[in-house]
Amino acid sequence: MAVAQGIALEDVAELAQKGQDVGQVSQWTLMRRRFLENKLSVAGGIVLILMYLVALFAPFLAPYQYDALDSSSTYAAPTAIHFINGRPSVCGVTQTLNKDTFTYVYATDCSKASPIKFFVAGYPYRLLGLFTTNTHLFGVDPPSKLYLIGADTQGRDMLSRILQGSRVSMTVGLVGVALSVILGSILGATSGYYGGSIDNLIQRFIELITSMPTLPLWGAFAAALPHDMSVVKRFFFISIILSLIGWTGLARQVRGKVLAYRNLDYTQAARLSGASSMRIIMTHMLPNAVSHIIVVAALAVPAAILGETALSFLGLGMLPPAVSWGTLLQSAQQIQVLLQHTWLLIPAIPVIIVVTCYQLLGDGMRDAADPYS
Numbered sequence: 316m317a318v319a320q321g322i323a324l325e326d327v328a329e330l331a332q333k334g335q336d337v338g339q340v341s342q343w344t345l346m347r348r349r350f351l352e353n354k355l356s357v358a359g360g361i362v363l364i365l366m367y368l369v370a371l372f373a374p375f376l377a378p379y380q381y382d383a384l385d386s387s388s389t390y391a392a393p394t395a396i397h398f399i400n401g402r403p404s405v406c407g408v409t410q411t412l413n414k415d416t417f418t419y420v421y422a423t424d425c426s427k428a429s430p431i432k433f434f435v436a437g438y439p440y441r442l443l444g445l446f447t448t449n450t451h452l453f454g455v456d457p458p459s460k461l462y463l464i465g466a467d468t469q470g471r472d473m474l475s476r477i478l479q480g481s482r483v484s485m486t487v488g489l490v491g492v493a494l495s496v497i498l499g500s501i502l503g504a505t506s507g508y509y510g511g512s513i514d515n516l517i518q519r520f521i522e523l524i525t526s527m528p529t530l531p532l533w534g535a536f537a538a539a540l541p542h543d544m545s546v547v548k549r550f551f552f553i554s555i556i557l558s559l560i561g562w563t564g565l566a567r568q569v570r571g572k573v574l575a576y577r578n579l580d581y582t583q584a585a586r587l588s589g590a591s592s593m594r595i596i597m598t599h600m601l602p603n604a605v606s607h608i609i610v611v612a613a614l615a616v617p618a619a620i621l622g623e624t625a626l627s628f629l630g631l632g633m634l635p636p637a638v639s640w641g642t643l644l645q646s647a648q649q650i651q652v653l654l655q656h657t658w659l660l661i662p663a664i665p666v667i668i669v670v671t672c673y674q675l676l677g678d679g680m681r682d683a684a685d686p687y688s
Contacts, residue, residue, distance in 0.1 A: 373479055373481060376452050391460070405455055407424040464477070484640040484641065488617070500601060506570045533557070540552055581599060582595060627641025628648075
């Protein structure tokens with residue numbers, strides 16, 4: 316017995332040295348430690364934070380207005396940067412029409428080079444929606460133009476449009492998932508707690524929704540929206556459309572959690588003390604399932620972003636003058652245009668990055684939700 320106790324004490328000391336002080340720290344501390352052990356998830360979270368900061372300061376980072384037309388820069392290729400007199404500069408560009416192919420050809424003239432400047436004056440905008448300024452991170456003096464990733468069919472700067480589109484594409488997923496979480500948590504908890512006919516009705520309704528194909532259902536609802544609807548209203552309704560199906564999976568998972576909690580001692584004690592059903596659900600059941608809900612929400616955001624991108628690509632989501640990554644990819648539908656102007660496919664890159672980072676983040680959060688495994 317003494318030997319066994321000695322081994323046990325040595326094991327405890329070894330665990331304490333390794334920082335595995337289970338039972339001495341809170342559940343959230345254990346979850347945080349488990350999450351930080353997954354380096355890919357941490358990296359994905361950092362990249363997402365940086366991308367949301369870029370979206371937040373998009374007008375400051377964008378050198379031009381996202382909807383500024385310039386017929387002299389139609390399908391302008393990405394601007395080449397030259398080092399002239401030790402400074403990064405752009406050469407002057409002249410546009411000519413090739414009468415054989417009816418395409419514009421651009422010739423550079425480095426005798427009219429302009430240096431790239433930082434913190435330059437440009438078009439006015441409201442920074443963080445608080446005050447008006449016209450300072451931008453970088454730019455060149457007119458008439459020179461700086462298109463880091465080229466221009467589209469109407470001479471609009473692709474970088475500025477991608478930055479502006481990130482504000483729609485990255486937030487519509489958050490809004491849609493927030494609505495899904497609220498709806499799924501309430502209906503799932505109600506279904507699991509009450510059971511009986513209420514549970515049967517909710518579960519049959521969920522089966523009816525999940526039996527419908529997702530993209531055609533989204534497209535049908537989006538096509539029913541008026542085309543003259545304002546950008547803000549359309550954004551709100553697209554968020555609702557994306558959340559119409561996303562809540563069903565969460566509702567079933569929350570129902571399973573609540574079914575397990577319903578017969579536990581603390582739930583029975585709360586019921587015997589006279590607590591109402593709403594108080595038991597909101598105070599004792601949903602808080603215990605909050606870690607699982609957060610994980611499901613993190614994994615649902617990339618699906619919502621892809622849903623908005625698909626709808627906008629098909630012309631059913633956000634419509635001009637609104638800009639999203641899906642609307643920018645509409646220009647890449649024609650193979651002839653894409654072969655000649657490959658930079659029109661660049662808006663797909665941030666979509667891939669965001670979806671991948673959310674999936675990495677969700678994997679790490681899923682492991683952290685069960686720190687004892």
